[in-house]
Amino acid sequence: MRLVYFGTPEMAVPPLRALVAAGHDIVLVITRVDKKRGRGGALSPSPVKAAAVDMGLAVSHDPDDALSADAELGVVVAFGRIIQPHLIDALPMINLHYSLLPRWRGAAPVERAILAGDAETGVGVMRLEEGLDTGGIYAEERVPIGDDVTADELRIRLNDIGCRLLVDTIARPLAEWIEDARPQEGEPHYAHKLDRAEFEIDWEQPPVDVHRRIRVGGAWTTFRGKRLKIVEADLVDGVVVPVTVQPEGKDPMDFIAWRNGARPTDGELFDHV
Numbered sequence: 001m002r003l004v005y006f007g008t009p010e011m012a013v014p015p016l017r018a019l020v021a022a023g024h025d026i027v028l029v030i031t032r033v034d035k036k037r038g039r040g041g042a043l044s045p046s047p048v049k050a051a052a053v054d055m056g057l058a059v060s061h062d063p064d065d066a067l068s069a070d071a072e073l074g075v076v077v078a079f080g081r082i083i084q085p086h087l088i089d090a091l092p093m094i095n096l097h098y099s100l101l102p103r104w105r106g107a108a109p110v111e112r113a114i115l116a117g118d119a120e121t122g123v124g125v126m127r128l129e130e131g132l133d134t135g136g137i138y139a140e141e142r143v144p145i146g147d148d149v150t151a152d153e154l155r156i157r158l159n160d161i162g163c164r165l166l167v168d169t170i171a172r173p174l175a176e177w178i179e180d181a182r183p184q185e186g187e188p189h190y191a192h193k194l195d196r197a198e199f200e201i202d203w204e205q206p207p208v209d210v211h212r213r214i215r216v217g218g219a220w221t222t223f224r225g226k227r228l229k230i231v232e233a234d235l236v237d238g239v240v241v242p243v244t245v246q247p248e249g250k251d252p253m254d255f256i257a258w259r260n261g262a263r264p265t266d267g268e269l270f271d272h273v
Contacts, residue, residue, distance in 0.1 A: 001170055004028045004071040004091070006063070010047040011155055012077040015096055017051065018163040019075065024170070026057050028069040032080060033061045066091055072174055075166070076128055085130050092178055093128035095135070096166050098158045100142060101126060102188035105133035110151050110158065111216045112191040117208070120144045121154070123162040125169045127181040132190075136181025139165045147235070150215045194218075201230065203270060211235040222271040223262065 002025045005016055020026060029052040034043040045053070052059050063083065066074060067090055074093035076083060083093065099109035100122040113121040124140035126133070141161050145154065169177065194216070201210055201221045211233060213219045220229045229246040242255040 001025070001073055001174065002027050002069075002071045003170075004030060004066045004069050004074045005048075005052075006030045006066075006074060006076040006079040006083070007048040008032050008046045008080045009078050011159060012048050012079075013051045014159050015075070015077045015163050015166055016048060017055075018167055019170075020055060020057075022167045022171070026052075026055075027071050028065060029057050029059045030063055030066060030079075031059065031061065063087055073170065074128070075170075077162075077166075082132075083128060088128060088130060092174065094138065094166075094169070095126050095128045095133070096123065096162045097126055097133055098123050098155070098162070099191070100124070100140065101133060101137060102184045102186055104191040105188055106191040107193040109191040110154055111194055112189070113145060114149075114151055114154070114216055115209075115212050117212065118145055121158070123158040123165065125162075125165050127178075134184065134188075136183050138169050138177065138181050141165060148215070150232075151217050201270075207235060207238050207240050210240050214240070223264075225271065228258075228270070 003019060005019065005026050005028070007016060007029070008031050016026070016029070029048060031046045031048045031052070034045050034049070036042065037044040049059050063081070064087070066087055071091060074087070074091045076093055076095040097109065098121070099113060100120070101124060103118070104112050110121070120142050122140055122142040125138045127135035127138065129135040143157060143161065199218045199220055201213060201219050203210065203221070214230050214233045218229070220227050222228060227248045230242050231246055231252050232244040234241045234243055244252050245255050245258050246252040247258060
């Protein structure tokens with residue numbers, strides 16, 4: 001099948017490679033513009049662009065270029081921008097989405113599922129339409145969320161399954177399945193992207209909630225006025241026990257090694273506890 005692929009982050013690279021490996025003709029890859037990185041301000045491509053260039057695929061930063069690409073189908077995976085209605089009207093499009101729709105629609109379904117304490121999540125191939133993640137479902141698979149699984153680990157699991165679902169969905173001629181999406185059922189929730197304040201640990205919360213925030217990734221606290229990331233922690237008998245931490249301006253390190261160096265006094269706690 002002749003495809004236009006819309007994607008941006010690292011998570012969108014495996015589905016692109018899976019489509020190429022399955023023999024589909026990716027006539028165009030559309031992704032975000034290059035961003036400036038580092039002190040020198042050198043331009044850095046998105047992970048999807050870097051992968052596309054490596055595979056010799058044509059790349060554009062303008063979604064409207066899909067209109068002249070002579071494609072049969074658009075495939076959207078974590079593109080990061082709203083696909084405009086005139087594109088959806090002109091080209092059938094499907095989206096690989098990482099939740100059990102409509103449980104978590106929007107930008108951060110994996111993170112929100114963990115923070116909410118959901119017992120399971122999933123990944124599905126859905127029809128893209130003008131509403132945000134409101135389209136019908138072509139294929140879906142459920143995945144349990146373990147009590148200790150991190151967001152990064154869950155994304156890898158969901159992506160492995162999603163690549164298979166995506167390839168299987170479009171293996172048949174388009175006319176045989178494009179009108180067969182089943183409607184979503186259930187109460188929708190919106191998975192807002194996490195804002196900066198949500199990464200700060202509130203030690204007044206129940207330990208299980210603190211542990212979930214750490215499992216999402218990027219959680220931090222402060223000690224003696226300096227930021228300390230809690231990279232990994234265990235929940236033992238209702239107590240959050242840090243395993244790996246990252247002091248401000250340093251690499252991640254074992255928590256016990258950090259504690260031995262910091263030498264907290266008896267009863268000294270993280271700030272804001």
